[in-house]
Amino acid sequence: DAKTTQPPSMDCAEGRAANLPCNHSTISGNEYVYWYRQIHSQGPQYIIHGLKNNETNEMASLIITEDRKSSTLILPHATLRDTAVYYCIVRVGTDTGKLIFGQGTTLQVKP
Amino acid sequence: NAGVTQTPKFRVLKTGQSMTLLCAQDMNHEYMYWYRQDPGMGLRLIHYSVGEGTTAKGEVPDGYNVSRLKKQNFLLGLESAAPSQTSVYFCASSYDLVYYEQYFGPGTRLTVT
Numbered sequence: 603d604a605k606t607t608q609p610p611s612m613d614c615a616e617g618r619a620a621n622l623p624c625n626h627s628t629i630s631g632n633e634y635v636y637w638y639r640q641i642h643s644q645g646p647q648y649i650i651h652g653l654k655n656n657e658t659n660e661m662a663s664l665i666i667t668e669d670r671k672s673s674t675l676i677l678p679h680a681t682l683r684d685t686a687v688y689y690c691i692v693r694v695g696t697d698t699g700k701l702i703f704g705q706g707t708t709l710q711v712k713p
Numbered sequence: 714n715a716g717v718t719q720t721p722k723f724r725v726l727k728t729g730q731s732m733t734l735l736c737a738q739d740m741n742h743e744y745m746y747w748y749r750q751d752p753g754m755g756l757r758l759i760h761y762s763v764g765e766g767t768t769a770k771g772e773v774p775d776g777y778n779v780s781r782l783k784k785q786n787f788l789l790g791l792e793s794a795a796p797s798q799t800s801v802y803f804c805a806s807s808y809d810l811v812y813y814e815q816y817f818g819p820g821t822r823l824t825v826t
Contacts, residue, residue: 636814645717645803645817646756689755701815703755 606690608707614684616713620677624690627671634693635666636701637675639686646689646703649675680711715739717818719804725824726794734789734821736804744807745787746771746815747779749800756803762787763810794825 607625614620626635636651650657650664652673657664663676677684689706717738726732736745743764748756748771758771760779768779776798778790787806791798801822805815 643801643820645805645819646815647817648814651814701756701758703757705753705755 606692606704608688608690608704610705611708611710613710613712614677614680616682616711617679620675620680620684620709620711622675622677622688622690622707622709623672624674625672626690626692629670629692631670635664635670635673636691636693637662637664638689638691638701638703639684640689640706641683641686649688680709682711682713685709685711717804717806717816719802719818719821721821722819723822725826726791727826728795730794731790731792732794732823733791734802734804734823736787736789736806736818737785738787738804738806738816739785740806740808740816741784742806742808742816743784744810745781746805746807747777747787747789748803748805749773749798750803750820751800759789759802794823796825799823799825 634651634653637649638646640646650662652664666673687706687708689703691701720735746761747759750756757773759777762768762781765784780788801820803820804818807813807815
């Protein structure tokens with residue numbers, strides 16, 4: 603599975619958009635990009651995933667560059683409850699199902 | 714609909730003792746996973762199951778055994794606990810291996826002294 607690189611920490615003002623970057627320069631054509639978050643040592647929570655098109659759901663948007671070497675998770679109106687560790691993960695389409703978690707980005711939303 | 718539940722929530726063991734962690738899901742998912750998370754680290758896969766009666770090794774399987782006798786339950790056993798197994802254990806389930814998200818339980822915090 604491709605390796606991902608994320609900044610260790612970021613701050614965001616409450617009500618503003620949070621843009622979390624992820625580099626995955628060795629990603630293969632059949633590898634999906636997944637985002638999960640973990641709030642205060644709870645179990646990780648799925649946010650969104652995509653292959654090459656941009657994706658949006660009720661929680662967030664995922665923007666994947668045309669060369670697929672990087673992506674950005676966007677939380678459009680961050681709240682204090684969005685403070686968490688955000689993990690960017692790439693997965694092969696036919697692997698064992700395991701998620702390889704890196705260190706993630708700790709997002710601190712401030713009032 | 715409780716989702717994924719784990720018991721117990723906390724446990725302290727002495728070195729050499731054994732215990733079983735129970736994971737239950739009520740979403741009729743075929744696939745279930747056990748992860749461990751050490752302080753400041755991401756999760757690492759211990760074992761997983763692709764259906765009732767099947768199990769397979771993940772990244773860090775040594776010192777653990779698992780069983781999936783019923784579709785809704787996935788048990789993680791420690792036969793002889795070691796201090797290196799002090800960790801938070803998370804169970805997860807999913808509809809399939811790849812395209813659907815994994816749903817995680819709240820975790821079990823285990824300390825081995």
